[in-house]
Amino acid sequence: MLQKRRTLALKPSSRHDFASDHEEYDDVSCQKCGSGDSPAELLLCDKCDRGYHLFCLSPILVSVPKGSWFCPTCSNHKKLQSFPLVQTKIVDFFRIQRPVDSQTDLNQENRKKRRRTGSLVLSKKRRKLLPFKPTADTARRLEQMASLATALTATGTDFSNELTYMRGMAPRSANCASLEHGGMQVLPKEDVETLNLCKSMMERGEWPPLMVVFDPREGFTVEADRFIKDWTIITEYTGDVDYLRNREHDDGDSMMTLLSATNRSKSLVICPDKRSNIARFINGINNHTPDGRKKQNLKCVRFNVNGECRVLLIANRDISKGERLYYDYNGYEHEYPTEHFV
16 A cells, blocks of 8 residues: 655656757667667766666666756766764764663563564464564674665765654644545554564664665665564654655655545655655565566555554565565555666
């Protein structure tokens, strides 16, 4: 029932007016594949006028960006700078409440919670959500956090593990689950406790076992850094909350539906371009190929949590160490173009 909400690619393949420049650009071909096919997905550099298919770029683009766009040669992209693997810097970046390597009775409480939750998963009535299990090695947890800090810094994004309500956007009072068309499933009390436990662990530096890596084709993507059990909470999808009506022509490629209201003017989306967490970097499957669907190992679900809408990414099968995380961006609305996804 959940999808990433995307703006479909615009028909013009560049910022130029094709009505007047049709003849001038009629013979443009892609610098990568050499073909002039798929002109609606052929993007022209605003500096050199060379053409590139959206799906031939590395990483690919899903839609024509607004404003100026420069090709890889003209953009002079700097080499990706890794975030310093320094505990104090990482603790400050994520606003950790205590040293990452400290141990308290919370760990024992977490283990008890996992055992209790694990036993209840066997219930035939309803499966219970599981909290993630942090990596025991504190040095490795620092590497995991540094990988996310690298991705956030490279994309100019501040870390936020909560939904944020900014002036000029939708107020928190607008996030009302009762407005959902057809109703929204309520997250049971015990699962709310599990979600809060995950949040508390992260605030104390007990990080989910995930590593953000950069792939030339997919861009930033997320890998499991240890075995993850089916029905484990991976993360909440966070960012700035805004009305959909304010973002319908936004070229952001990571907006997530938060509230699909009966009254469309009250529908909300999560915009992670300014503030976000690791959810922004988890990639989607290719909906058009059988192999693409086989890669899905997460599901994206909206829940009513104490009257407010929240979006969770949850493991929908056991995930092996080193396996990349994928979920379906489209759900039921089928707005996101995934035909060129790996």
